[in-house]
Amino acid sequence: MKAAIVVFPGTNRERDMALALKRVTGVAPRMIWHHETDLTGLDLVVLPGGFSYGDYLRCGAMAAHSPVMGAVRAFAAKGGHILGVCNGFQILTESGLLPGALLRNAALRFLSQDCYLRVENAQTPFTRRWAKGDVFRTPLAHGDGNYTADPATLERLEGEGRVAFRYASAAGQVQADDVDSNPNGSLNSIAGVLSENNRICGMMPHPEDLVDPLMGGEDGLPLFEGLVEAVVR
Amino acid sequence: MNKPATVDVALAREFGLTAEEYGRVLAIMGRTPTLTELGVFSVMWSEHCSYKSSRKWLRNLPTTAPWVIHGPGENAGVVDIGQGYAAIFKMESHNHPSFIEPYQGAATGVGGILRDVFTMGARPVANLNALRFGSPENPVTRRIIDGVVRGIGGYGNCVGVPTVGGEINFHPAYDGNPLVNAMTVGIARTDKIFLSAAAGVGNPVVYVGSRTGRDGIHGATMSSAEFDEDALSKRPTVQVGDPFIEKLLIEACLELMATDAIVAIQDMGAAGLTSSSVEMAGKGGVGIDLDLDAVPQREPGMTAYEMMLSESQERMLMVLRPDRTDVARRIFEKWELDFAIIGHLTETGHIVVRHNGQVEADIPLAPLADQAPIYDRPSTPPVPPAPLEPVHAPLSLDAMLIQLVASPDLCSRSWVWNQYDSTVGGQTVRRPGAADAAIVRVDETDIALAVTTDCTPRYCQADPKTGGAQAVAEAWRNITATGARPLAVTDNLNFANPEKPEIMGQFIAAIEGMAEACTVLDFPVVSGNVSLYNETRNPDGSTTAILPTPAIGGLGVLENAAQAIGLGMQDGKDVVLVGATQGALGQSIWLREILGREDGPPPQVDLAAERRNGDFVRTEILSGAITACHDLADGGILVGIAEMVMAGDVGCELDSPDSGIRPEAFWFGEDQARYLACVEDGAALCARAAAAGVPARIIARSGGRDLILPSGVTISIARLKNAHETFFPALMDAR
Numbered sequence: 020m021k022a023a024i025v026v027f028p029g030t031n032r033e034r035d036m037a038l039a040l041k042r043v044t045g046v047a048p049r050m051i052w053h054h055e056t057d058l059t060g061l062d063l064v065v066l067p068g069g070f071s072y073g074d075y076l077r078c079g080a081m082a083a084h085s086p087v088m089g090a091v092r093a094f095a096a097k098g099g100h101i102l103g104v105c106n107g108f109q110i111l112t113e114s115g116l117l118p119g120a121l122l123r124n125a126a127l128r129f130l131s132q133d134c135y136l137r138v139e140n141a142q143t144p145f146t147r148r149w150a151k152g153d154v155f156r157t158p159l160a161h162g163d164g165n166y167t168a169d170p171a172t173l174e175r176l177e178g179e180g181r182v183a184f185r186y187a188s189a190a191g192q193v194q195a196d197d198v199d200s201n202p203n204g205s206l207n208s209i210a211g212v213l214s215e216n217n218r219i220c221g222m223m224p225h226p227e228d229l230v231d232p233l234m235g236g237e238d239g240l241p242l243f244e245g246l247v248e249a250v251v252r
Numbered sequence: 253m254n255k256p257a258t259v260d261v262a263l264a265r266e267f268g269l270t271a272e273e274y275g276r277v278l279a280i281m282g283r284t285p286t287l288t289e290l291g292v293f294s295v296m297w298s299e300h301c302s303y304k305s306s307r308k309w310l311r312n313l314p315t316t317a318p319w320v321i322h323g324p325g326e327n328a329g330v331v332d333i334g335q336g337y338a339a340i341f342k343m344e345s346h347n348h349p350s351f352i353e354p355y356q357g358a359a360t361g362v363g364g365i366l367r368d369v370f371t372m373g374a375r376p377v378a379n380l381n382a383l384r385f386g387s388p389e390n391p392v393t394r395r396i397i398d399g400v401v402r403g404i405g406g407y408g409n410c411v412g413v414p415t416v417g418g419e420i421n422f423h424p425a426y427d428g429n430p431l432v433n434a435m436t437v438g439i440a441r442t443d444k445i446f447l448s449a450a451a452g453v454g455n456p457v458v459y460v461g462s463r464t465g466r467d468g469i470h471g472a473t474m475s476s477a478e479f480d481e482d483a484l485s486k487r488p489t490v491q492v493g494d495p496f497i498e499k500l501l502i503e504a505c506l507e508l509m510a511t512d513a514i515v516a517i518q519d520m521g522a523a524g525l526t527s528s529s530v531e532m533a534g535k536g537g538v539g540i541d542l543d544l545d546a547v548p549q550r551e552p553g554m555t556a557y558e559m560m561l562s563e564s565q566e567r568m569l570m571v572l573r574p575d576r577t578d579v580a581r582r583i584f585e586k587w588e589l590d591f592a593i594i595g596h597l598t599e600t601g602h603i604v605v606r607h608n609g610q611v612e613a614d615i616p617l618a619p620l621a622d623q624a625p626i627y628d629r630p631s632t633p634p635v636p637p638a639p640l641e642p643v644h645a646p647l648s649l650d651a652m653l654i655q656l657v658a659s660p661d662l663c664s665r666s667w668v669w670n671q672y673d674s675t676v677g678g679q680t681v682r683r684p685g686a687a688d689a690a691i692v693r694v695d696e697t698d699i700a701l702a703v704t705t706d707c708t709p710r711y712c713q714a715d716p717k718t719g720g721a722q723a724v725a726e727a728w729r730n731i732t733a734t735g736a737r738p739l740a741v742t743d744n745l746n747f748a749n750p751e752k753p754e755i756m757g758q759f760i761a762a763i764e765g766m767a768e769a770c771t772v773l774d775f776p777v778v779s780g781n782v783s784l785y786n787e788t789r790n791p792d793g794s795t796t797a798i799l800p801t802p803a804i805g806g807l808g809v810l811e812n813a814a815q816a817i818g819l820g821m822q823d824g825k826d827v828v829l830v831g832a833t834q835g836a837l838g839q840s841i842w843l844r845e846i847l848g849r850e851d852g853p854p855p856q857v858d859l860a861a862e863r864r865n866g867d868f869v870r871t872e873i874l875s876g877a878i879t880a881c882h883d884l885a886d887g888g889i890l891v892g893i894a895e896m897v898m899a900g901d902v903g904c905e906l907d908s909p910d911s912g913i914r915p916e917a918f919w920f921g922e923d924q925a926r927y928l929a930c931v932e933d934g935a936a937l938c939a940r941a942a943a944a945g946v947p948a949r950i951i952a953r954s955g956g957r958d959l960i961l962p963s964g965v966t967i968s969i970a971r972l973k974n975a976h977e978t979f980f981p982a983l984m985d986a987r
Binding site: 132 | 497
């Protein structure tokens with residue numbers, strides 16, 4: 020799998036993501052500066068976490084108009100695989116590559132804690148290592164992760180199995196109005212969504228920060244292992 | 253400041269200089285200084301920049317060890333951590349701004365300390381903080397906590413440096429004077445460390461980062477005076493931070509540092525362009541010419557005085573090799589940061605500042621530094637506290653424990669931690685609350701750093717010397733309890749008005765205690781900061797001084813990160829108490845929270861016992877015998893046990909103490925040099941301890957879902973956690 024990480028000014032989780040990708044591919048991913056537009060030869064493009072351009076406008080809004088995102092749209096149109104985590108998810112929604120939007124956390128405070136995710140669709144390149152209903156732990160760290168979408172979009176997402184992950188309790192219970200299991204208040208406890216072709220996934224939590232027993236576990240590793248299997252040509 | 257001000261002794265006084273100090277300025281200059289020159293003298297000779305009240309005493313601190321690469325005097329301390337890497341770290345206060353404007357005050361405190369570390373070539377890998385707030389009952393406290401926590405998170409989260417540790421205390425003495433001490437730890441190759449001494453006459457002086465505005469003018473002077481009721485009118489002297497620019501600055505500087513372009517570099521912190529240019533040229537023994545017309549400016553019409561005194565954030569000053577300026581310019585253009593050559597080094601030994609074709613300042617650097625005032629201020633030694641009269645427990649053991657774990661100083665800090673990104677970077681081995689010190693791995697190695705901040709101000713108030721020693725010892729213990737080898741400390745000495753003999757006496761005694769502890773524990777001071785005048789003038793003319801607070805930031809190293817252990821209770825183990833228990837209740841949290849009293853002497857600090865017990869515990873951790881460990885501090889044994897139980901989600905059954913000590917003194921006394929350790933075979937550990945001359949006894953057996961007291965009373969983990977986790981959400985999120 021030839022993977023690359025897009026780096027915007029203000030991106031700050033590119034190192035974490037590089038560690039995770041190197042763990043499963045054995046090689047350091049390519050780093051793509053926001054002015055670059057050549058994505059040829061890549062199997063996976065990752066938009067990592069951070070505060071692109073400072074995120075002083077809506078999170079991800081500036082990045083969505085950067086030169087590299089034109090190339091990312093073209094990459095998506097050709098069926099390329101794209102993972103957006105945290106700020107990367109926000110950029111994907113601002114770019115129109117994924118539906119919905121991320122609002123301020125319901126409690127109006129930045130949240131940095133572990134959460135549990137329930138796998139809702141295991142038939143995707145991002146989730147194939149799990150079974151539907153599996154629950155795994157992952158850190159989250161964001162101020163704007165409260166997923167929302169209009170009723171028609173939500174109905175479509177749910178109907179087409181395009182909710183990849185939901186926030187849940189450790190036992191796998193999903194309850195949208197429970198702050199313990201749905202910490203940022205996301206609609207339908209949605210933590211990650213998929214594109215129509217299942218090749219673009221955006222999620223708020225950070226599976227890349229839990230891929231090493233030394234850092235507390237490998238709960239996030241299946242996502243990356245699955246991608247390697249799925250995109251091998 | 254566009255209308256010409258008359259420079260005289262009255263204006264000098266407004267700028268914070270005494271008549272005698274102004275006399276020195278006149279003698280050095282041989283004429284009346286210009287307004288800009290007076291501004292330069294006043295900030296360079298402010299308490300904040302000159303350490304004029306403290307310098308004489310700071311010399312008593314030990315600062316060397318074989319592993320110390322750079323001690324105090326550089327932007328941050330540097331220690332060798334092995335495999336060709338150095339840890340670079342420092343702690344600094346932003347107390348006054350954080351009271352006036354909590355969010356920006358705390359945010360820019362984080363930004364400033366980050367710059368002190370990356371200016372030396374280090375990538376920042378961990379932030380910590382030490383916070384003291386006023387009484388929770390004071391309505392102002394809630395606003396200050398909210399702003400400070402948001403500010404620390406807002407800045408640290410955005411720059412992508414994990415905030416991994418810290419401490420919080422409450423006391424009414426901080427009502428009008430909260431303390432915000434921020435610490436940054438960075439990593440560099442030992443052969444790629446950058447210093448601030450300028451060199452090379454003719455070399456260009458380069459300004460990079462944010463533009464200069466009118467914010468923070470005279471901030472250093474504000475930090476050198478006590479507060480009065482007009483404090484809040486000083487908001488314009490508080491700087492405004494931009495963590496996005498800081499992030500770019502970190503990346504651009506580190507990229508430039510990989511080349512050979514930099515001769516010297518320093519951040520523009522307190523007193524901005526003035527202190528950076530004066531210190532760089534002064535240390536290098538050269539002169540410096542600055543052309544302020546070339547300084548990137550945020551607004552038109554700024555005067556030389558304003559530009560020299562501005563404390564606009566996210567700016568750095570560098571001396572470059574002349575043949576490498578284009579390389580440097582390209583890097584900063586890539587990161588879309590301002591880059592301007594604003595002067596060059598000279599052989600005059602003067603700083604010469606030009607603006608609009610006029611010489612606005614021309615000051616000889618040697619006397620500006622050498623003739624800076626140093627005061628040996630009068631002091632009165634602290635009065636030793638009276639012994640504590642016998643006290644008795646008014647409640648049952650379980651009721652007292654619940655009350656203690658729920659109290660402001662002992663309750664869960666997770667409400668605070670959960671607003672700080674503690675995992676960014678992907679190297680956080682132990683997050684806040686999981687171990688006595690946070691553990692961060694060094695990228696591409698097996699090495700890990702153990703970092704902590706510690707101080708017990710109520711001990712320092714009662715007996716500053718013991719309190720100073722205890723702060724150092726507790727930091728050393730917290731590092732030891734993870735298995736790491738303590739290497740060095742940074743200190744942040746927060747005290748009240750040094751012109752009062754009793755405050756000066758506190759300061760001197762605290763340093764004496766710190767020095768003794770640092771010496772015995774081989775734990776030298778490699779960097780630090782002094783914050784004085786933490787005192788508020790009340791409307792009735794009286795003053796409120798903070799508790800003396802010499803905050804210690806400790807750093808240790810583990811050769812193998814996988815050997816780090818946490819404090820969570822593990823199932824099916826013997827729990828061993830290491831260290832001697834006498835039942836010291838003077839100045840204990842128990843005395844304050846249960847009996848409402850703050851008196852008696854603090855627990856004694858026996859440094860030989862600290863060393864012996866700690867070295868024993870560390871050896872047993874690294875051998876794999878001890879698998880979880882927690883140092884004993886506030887609240888004593890029973891609170892320590894409860895903290896382990898809550899962290900590990902595993903209960904335990906306590907033995908009867910059978911010690912001849914009253915139960916409340918045994919369970920809640922705060923004797924030092926003690927640890928709780930989980931081991932497979934407690935008897936064997938106790939035997940090895942006895943051979944090493946270390947007191948040790950089995951105190952509990954772990955397992956189950958309850959904490960079972962010797963009386964048979966059981967406290968469920970859920971009940972403990974419920975009590976432990978209520979305070980912050982109830983205080984902060986109540987509508």
